[in-house]
Amino acid sequence: xxxxxxxxxxxxxxxxxxxxxxxxxxxxxxxxxxxxxxxxxxxxxxxxxxxxxxxxxxxxxxxxxxxxxxxxxxxxxxxxxxxxxxxxxxxxxxxxxxxxxxxxxxxxxxxxxxxxxxxxxxxxxxxxxxxxxxxxxxxxxxxxxxxxxxxxxxxxxxxxxxxxxxxxxxxxxxxxxxxxxxxxxxxxxxxxxxxxxxxxxxxxxxxxxxxxxxxxxxxxxxxxxxxxxxxxxxxxxxxxxxxxx
Amino acid sequence: xxxxxxxxxxxxxxxxxxxxxxxxxxxxxxxxxxxxxxxxxxxxxxxxxxxxxxxxxxxxxxxxxxxxxxxxxxxxxxxxxxxxxxxxxxxxxxxxxxxxxxxxxxxxxxxxxxxxxxxxxxxxxxxxxxxxxxxxxxxxxxxxxxxxxxxxxxxxxxxxxxxxxxxxxxxxxxxxxxxxxxxxxxxxxxxxxxxxxxxxxxxxxxxxxxxxxxxxxxxxxxxxxxxxxxxxxxxxxxxxxxxxxxxxxxxxxxxxxxxxxx
Numbered sequence: 001x002x003x004x005x006x007x008x009x010x011x012x013x014x015x016x017x018x019x020x021x022x023x024x025x026x027x028x029x030x031x032x033x034x035x036x037x038x039x040x041x042x043x044x045x046x047x048x049x050x051x052x053x054x055x056x057x058x059x060x061x062x063x064x065x066x067x068x069x070x071x072x073x074x075x076x077x078x079x080x081x082x083x084x085x086x087x088x089x090x091x092x093x094x095x096x097x098x099x100x101x102x103x104x105x106x107x108x109x110x111x112x113x114x115x116x117x118x119x120x121x122x123x124x125x126x127x128x129x130x131x132x133x134x135x136x137x138x139x140x141x142x143x144x145x146x147x148x149x150x151x152x153x154x155x156x157x158x159x160x161x162x163x164x165x166x167x168x169x170x171x172x173x174x175x176x177x178x179x180x181x182x183x184x185x186x187x188x189x190x191x192x193x194x195x196x197x198x199x200x201x202x203x204x205x206x207x208x209x210x211x212x213x214x215x216x217x218x219x220x221x222x223x224x225x226x227x228x229x230x231x232x233x234x235x236x237x238x239x240x241x242x243x244x245x
Numbered sequence: 246x247x248x249x250x251x252x253x254x255x256x257x258x259x260x261x262x263x264x265x266x267x268x269x270x271x272x273x274x275x276x277x278x279x280x281x282x283x284x285x286x287x288x289x290x291x292x293x294x295x296x297x298x299x300x301x302x303x304x305x306x307x308x309x310x311x312x313x314x315x316x317x318x319x320x321x322x323x324x325x326x327x328x329x330x331x332x333x334x335x336x337x338x339x340x341x342x343x344x345x346x347x348x349x350x351x352x353x354x355x356x357x358x359x360x361x362x363x364x365x366x367x368x369x370x371x372x373x374x375x376x377x378x379x380x381x382x383x384x385x386x387x388x389x390x391x392x393x394x395x396x397x398x399x400x401x402x403x404x405x406x407x408x409x410x411x412x413x414x415x416x417x418x419x420x421x422x423x424x425x426x427x428x429x430x431x432x433x434x435x436x437x438x439x440x441x442x443x444x445x446x447x448x449x450x451x452x453x454x455x456x457x458x459x460x461x462x463x464x465x466x467x468x469x470x471x472x473x474x475x476x477x478x479x480x481x482x483x484x485x486x487x488x489x490x491x492x493x494x495x496x497x498x499x500x501x502x503x504x505x506x507x
Contacts, residue, residue: 056352079358090349106251107357
């Protein structure tokens with residue numbers, strides 16, 4: 001059975017930031033169970049794209065559909081459907097890890113037993129038990145990334161948006177992150193993650209999109225050929241630089 | 246619980262785990278207790294004189310209401326609750342939205358499907374709850390002696406209503422300043438300046454002998470003074486409601502445009 005619409009659809013999305021085009025006429029779709037890696041050099045428009053998908057930024061033009069509905073007219077769709085880990089995992093420094101999880105669960109509409117269960121399972125899954133009473137402000141960057149990921153996963157979203165999720169994680173934590181991403185996709189969630197690390201993309205993604213200067217330059221399934229992806233990426237990145245010069 | 250309730254709970258938690266709110270509460274309540282003792286001392290010293298004067302002011306006029314604000318007494322006693330509120334409210338509200346903007350946590354709230362109105366109102370109600378608790382503890386001081394004196398409860402209730410509305414209006418102005426500022430310190434400065442300007446807008450008019458002009462109407466102290474005297478009029482209540490609604494509407498509008506500004 002084919003579903004009538006993709007879980008996420010971007011249609012001719014444009015966005016300016018700081019007076020210059022950050023994302024230009026971007027169109028892409030993402031289906032349930034897919035893991036899309038969004039690649040690009042710094043300033044390519046990855047974080048802006050993800051912030052728009054997460055509902056934190058409004059496109060200047062174009063349309064974003066979540067589960068077939070226009071996100072601009074149904075912003076509350078984000079509540080149960082979407083989990084977002086922004087770059088650098090922002091947090092409230094005066095709250096503990098447990099208070100963060102509880103606050104995020106409440107913001108996502110979880111209550112009483114559901115909230116407790118969601119927190120407990122996420123704590124166990126991301127091995128946050130030793131950190132529960134610690135203030136978020138004193139966590140290391142890697143621990144904050146794990147906390148941010150936990151907050152994004154708490155309510156079992158159907159679309160997981162991860163901005164540089166492997167930042168500051170050690171190799172063991174990176175392996176755990178990859179496992180979580182694969183489990184989410186296996187459970188039917190769509191995952192979109194941005195990174196500038198090619199190895200990260202080839203390790204977990206089944207599709208890759210390359211952004212350069214706000215434009216989508218490449219969108220194809222990954223065949224596991226790391227060298228071919230590297231060649232494509234550098235060609236786009238270097239050509240873009242040549243054109244800009 | 247609605248998303249507004251979730252934001253209010255989160256904000257209240259943040260307020261209660263920071264030392265600032267506790268330090269402010271401890272210092273201001275200690276100062277108010279000192280003012281209460283001084284007012285009570287004056288009242289007891291003048292008992293004989295007051296007893297011989299027909300229609301003389303009583304405990305409510307000389308102790309209860311002056312504790313809340315010195316606009317009527319203008320004495321050299323320590324500050325009343327109103328004057329303290331001009332400083333305390335900006336400090337309490339400065340981080341509500343400017344802090345979230347500085348921490349980059351405002352987009353997190355937006356991405357959870359929480360509307361700008363729910364974000365602003367949730368934060369406002371959390372601050373308001375703290376301020377009403379502060380007012381309740383202050384009012385508890387004169388009320389603690391109510392059994393041993395003749396309390397004019399109607400007059401005190403009008404004064405408490407005036408103070409509650411003043412705190413609500415200053416809180417709304419503080420949240421609005423926090424919504425427009427990128428740093429909490431800027432929000433506190435703007436909120437303090439606006440509060441002082443609103444409070445003293447009628448001073449020049451009064452010195453010029455104008456008692457019923459636009460500046461008098463604009464001033465917070467004009468409307469508060471009437472309530473402190475025990476006069477509850479719908480015109481004063483509407484003034485407070487207007488200030489609160491305008492300030493919160495501006496704050497909601499500013500948070501909504503954050504998605505467009507980026």
